[in-house]
Amino acid sequence: MARVGLTTDRLVRAGAELADEVGFEHVTVSELARRFDVKVASLYSHVKNSQDLKTRIALFALEELADLSADAVAGRAGKDALTAYADVYRDYALTHPGRAAATRLRLDPETAAASAGVRHSQMMRAILRGYDLPESDRTHAVRLLGSTFHGYASLEGAGGFSHSSPDSEESWRRILDALDTLLRNWPTR
Amino acid sequence: MARVGLTTDRLVRAGAELADEVGFEHVTVSELARRFDVKVASLYSHVKNSQDLKTRIALFALEELADLSADAVAGRAGKDALTAYADVYRDYALTHPGRAAATRLRLDPETAAASAGVRHSQMMRAILRGYDLPESDRTHAVRLLGSTFHGYASLEGAGGFSHSSPDSEESWRRILDALDTLLRNWPTR
DNA sequence: TAGTTTGCCTAAAAGCTTTAGGCAAACGCA
DNA sequence: TGCGTTTGCCTAAAGCTTTTAGGCAAACTA
Numbered sequence: 001m002a003r004v005g006l007t008t009d010r011l012v013r014a015g016a017e018l019a020d021e022v023g024f025e026h027v028t029v030s031e032l033a034r035r036f037d038v039k040v041a042s043l044y045s046h047v048k049n050s051q052d053l054k055t056r057i058a059l060f061a062l063e064e065l066a067d068l069s070a071d072a073v074a075g076r077a078g079k080d081a082l083t084a085y086a087d088v089y090r091d092y093a094l095t096h097p098g099r100a101a102a103t104r105l106r107l108d109p110e111t112a113a114a115s116a117g118v119r120h121s122q123m124m125r126a127i128l129r130g131y132d133l134p135e136s137d138r139t140h141a142v143r144l145l146g147s148t149f150h151g152y153a154s155l156e157g158a159g160g161f162s163h164s165s166p167d168s169e170e171s172w173r174r175i176l177d178a179l180d181t182l183l184r185n186w187p188t189r
Numbered sequence: 190m191a192r193v194g195l196t197t198d199r200l201v202r203a204g205a206e207l208a209d210e211v212g213f214e215h216v217t218v219s220e221l222a223r224r225f226d227v228k229v230a231s232l233y234s235h236v237k238n239s240q241d242l243k244t245r246i247a248l249f250a251l252e253e254l255a256d257l258s259a260d261a262v263a264g265r266a267g268k269d270a271l272t273a274y275a276d277v278y279r280d281y282a283l284t285h286p287g288r289a290a291a292t293r294l295r296l297d298p299e300t301a302a303a304s305a306g307v308r309h310s311q312m313m314r315a316i317l318r319g320y321d322l323p324e325s326d327r328t329h330a331v332r333l334l335g336s337t338f339h340g341y342a343s344l345e346g347a348g349g350f351s352h353s354s355p356d357s358e359e360s361w362r363r364i365l366d367a368l369d370t371l372l373r374n375w376p377t378r
Numbered sequence: 379t380a381g382t383t384t385g386c387c388t389a390a391a392a393g394c395t396t397t398a399g400g401c402a403a404a405c406g407c408a
Numbered sequence: 409t410g411c412g413t414t415t416g417c418c419t420a421a422a423g424c425t426t427t428t429a430g431g432c433a434a435a436c437t438a
Contacts, residue, residue, distance in 0.1 A: 003403065003416055025214065030394055040395080042417045050395065106347040139355055140363040143344075144337065147364070151340025152332070158295040160335075166328055174329040175336070182371040192385055192434065219425055229426080231386045239426065 004038055008046045015057045019098025029053060054105060061099035062116040065092050069123055078130035079180045085127055086149055086176055093153035100153055131183040141183065193227055197235045201245045208246060208287025218242060243294060250288035251305040254281050258312055267319035268369045274316055275338055275365055282342035289342055320372040330372065
């Protein structure tokens with residue numbers, strides 16, 4: 001009965017890798033147990049249940065992505081900051097599709113409020129400081145950016161843009177140009 | 190052994206309703222059988238398997254939404270057409286969250302190509318005729334609109350904008366204004 | 379009305395989730 | 409070092425979902 005050394009943290013990290021391999025929706029307690037060569041019931045000491053595991057993977061991914069973004073955005077402003085943030089987002093979604101899908105998991109309000117999701121909004125708000133938006137419009141702009149990045153990564157990940165020209169990379173660049181233009185010509189009421 | 194009169198079509202419609210009630214990811218062949226007061230195995234004459242059921246629900250929702258959109262867009266142009274299309278999209282997502290989630294299901298390329306998804310792209314292309322975009326940029330713009338609508342509906346459905354001001358309705362209107370502005374000032378290379 | 383089709387059934391196997399209770403490894407302290 | 413406690417992983421078991429195979433009777437079809 002050698003002990004493998006399970007911890008919640010190790011399970012969550014392995015769960016994130018599993019998600020990238022098989023898709024977040026196919027992450028299963030059983031499969032995770034198999035990977036640790038351990039009986040399923042053993043995981044239940046470290047994780048409340050399947051939902052809990054998925055939530056933890058989502059929180060982990062949000063955090064990891066926030067760290068990467070913060071790094072990329074540091075020292076940049078304006079369009080430079082916008083594209084740095086956006087590119088990190090998209091790259092993350094491409095290299096870690098399962099984790100990216102996890103960041104789209106519906107979290108209950110308290111969990112969401114305590115998540116790295118708020119760091120993401122704060123970063124977007126900070127990026128908007130490089131543009132001349134009235135304070136009252138910042139939230140709208142944050143929501144627009146969030147929706148677009150989210151949506152693009154999601155559609156691209158679902159294969160929506162593959163095998164059709166022009167290629168996705170080009171659309172992405174043009175969309176970032178467009179969003180930059182938009183923020184510099186933001187329509188006020 | 191009274192016959193209930195199952196058909197693939199009835200199953201798909203009931204599946205769509207079920208999705209709206211419990212969430213698309215919780216749609217299950219078992220639950221559907223329960224609702225028809227029929228044994229689970231009976232459904233397998235009408236539907237290949239669970240994945241097949243979900244795919245059919247997705248195709249149904251895409252079709253239904255395309256019909257609604259076509260109706261809304263008919264006879265409109267420019268911003269009028271843009272907002273009509275977008276509003277139908279968002280309303281659908283709010284009133285039919287499960288079906289809307291279904292439209293985000295990853296379809297394999299052939300299935301996607303034969304789906305009403307292509308009607309959606311065509312409608313967006315048609316809407317863009319009201320704006321003065323170079324032909325070569327239309328695809329980029331379609332992808333931007335698709336991403337933004339998709340992303341907004343997804344985040345709003347996940348509760349991302351609820352319980353925080355300004356309310357979602359206002360952001361949505363402002364985002365449509367912004368997209369309209371953007372399309373009228375589309376940055377070319 | 380007889381024959382055929384087919385819709386729904388029973389049976390059963392296999393996989394995932396979750397809880398309860400047990401044994402032994404690892405830790406903490408004298 | 410040895411003893412007691414903690415705790416990590418195990419076995420067992422129940423309940424649910426998926427999926428396949430084979431059967432009977434209801435509903436078309438001639």
